[in-house]
Amino acid sequence: MEQALVLSCPMYQIQPYGISSHQSQPVVTWIGYPNTTGLPTIDYRITDSFTDPPHSKQKHVEELVRLPECFLCYIPSPEAGPVSPTPALSNGFITFGSFNNLAKITPKVLQVWARILCAVPNSRLVVKCKPFGCDSVRQRFLAMLEQMGLEPLRVDLLPLILLNHDHMQAYSLMDISLDTFPYAGTTTTCESLYMGVPCITMAGAVHAHNVGVSLLSKVGLGHLVAKNEEEYVRLALQLASDISALSNLRMSLRDLMSKSPVCDGPNFTLGLETTYRNMWHRYCEGDVPSLRRIELIQQQQGVPEDISIKNGDSTRISWSSDGLPESIKANGSSAVSPPTANHSCGENRSQINNL
Numbered sequence: 001m002e003q004a005l006v007l008s009c010p011m012y013q014i015q016p017y018g019i020s021s022h023q024s025q026p027v028v029t030w031i032g033y034p035n036t037t038g039l040p041t042i043d044y045r046i047t048d049s050f051t052d053p054p055h056s057k058q059k060h061v062e063e064l065v066r067l068p069e070c071f072l073c074y075i076p077s078p079e080a081g082p083v084s085p086t087p088a089l090s091n092g093f094i095t096f097g098s099f100n101n102l103a104k105i106t107p108k109v110l111q112v113w114a115r116i117l118c119a120v121p122n123s124r125l126v127v128k129c130k131p132f133g134c135d136s137v138r139q140r141f142l143a144m145l146e147q148m149g150l151e152p153l154r155v156d157l158l159p160l161i162l163l164n165h166d167h168m169q170a171y172s173l174m175d176i177s178l179d180t181f182p183y184a185g186t187t188t189t190c191e192s193l194y195m196g197v198p199c200i201t202m203a204g205a206v207h208a209h210n211v212g213v214s215l216l217s218k219v220g221l222g223h224l225v226a227k228n229e230e231e232y233v234r235l236a237l238q239l240a241s242d243i244s245a246l247s248n249l250r251m252s253l254r255d256l257m258s259k260s261p262v263c264d265g266p267n268f269t270l271g272l273e274t275t276y277r278n279m280w281h282r283y284c285e286g287d288v289p290s291l292r293r294i295e296l297i298q299q300q301q302g303v304p305e306d307i308s309i310k311n312g313d314s315t316r317i318s319w320s321s322d323g324l325p326e327s328i329k330a331n332g333s334s335a336v337s338p339p340t341a342n343h344s345c346g347e348n349r350s351q352i353n354n355l
Helices: 108-119 134-147 163-174 187-194 207-219 230-242 244-260 265-284 290-300 346-353
Strands: 005-008 027-031 044-046 063-066 095-098 126-127 155-158 176-178 200-201 308-310 316-318
Touching: 027 290, 044 265, 095 108, 095 163, 095 316, 108 126, 108 134, 108 230, 134 155, 176 187, 176 230, 187 200, 187 316, 200 207, 200 230, 207 244
Parallel strands: 005 027, 027 044, 044 063, 095 126, 095 176, 126 155, 176 200
Antiparallel strands: 308 316
16 A cells, blocks of 8 residues: 655654655655755655745755645634624724744844834734743843834733633734744634734745745735735735725635635645655655665765665665755756666555555
């Protein structure tokens, strides 16, 4: 039967796999870490055409495999609760917000957010993240914003909210969600959209920067994707200028998202299974990207005594060189011809074709 080893965990957890766990199957990295593993023994990285467009110059060792729609599928929490009216209707002012990880909220992000709030009279900012349970962290955050011209009294900082229902309902505090850059939100963006809060995001040069581009485009909000900081500010101001339109979008956004490819589990699964099956077919035919990569490294650096490759039913690769190999490439191109190894998958291949 077809099989693939899929690694969906942070980089520091997958390093050992590149040395000792390349078994008789394609090795794939997906979700968990939005960049190349840098390991020549990984065959593929799963993505999509928005997060990693064909013209991307982001470096990677894996061969990119783009899913038909979005690179992820979001299953809404059953504890989310209903979408609440946009708070500007009762408040009389716009509230911008972000529930992203504090590490993503860089000084540059704060500068852009401060520009937006300073341009929208009486507007407020609500930011929620775990470190705000510490008073010194809150004070430092507020001091940075004050240096950028935003009064601390216009900012609400919320710590971690333990119950998922309460966390999701906290989106009722904001009218417009502001994405982070160059490391965009993922789960927080999905949650924001599902709770009816439109999000302003910015396109960039790498996968981590483009996650919001993929999500918004697939939900039908591609017009909220900015190309640069100036457009990011302009889109936020434009969205905040019409509370009636903002209210209408909010009350229709959950249905819009629920019917989008982002929440279409069956079709997503079909696309992912097809992708795995194609990888397995290629493996059975001896088309193994990691082996081509190792061959290229050997050609470029010679074959050290401490590197051994065994082709057959169980492919084992040991690699002790430090640093990234010269074969790191952009967009998965490779000038090395496929290896001639036969992985003896004939019986399994016939089973696959009958599925």
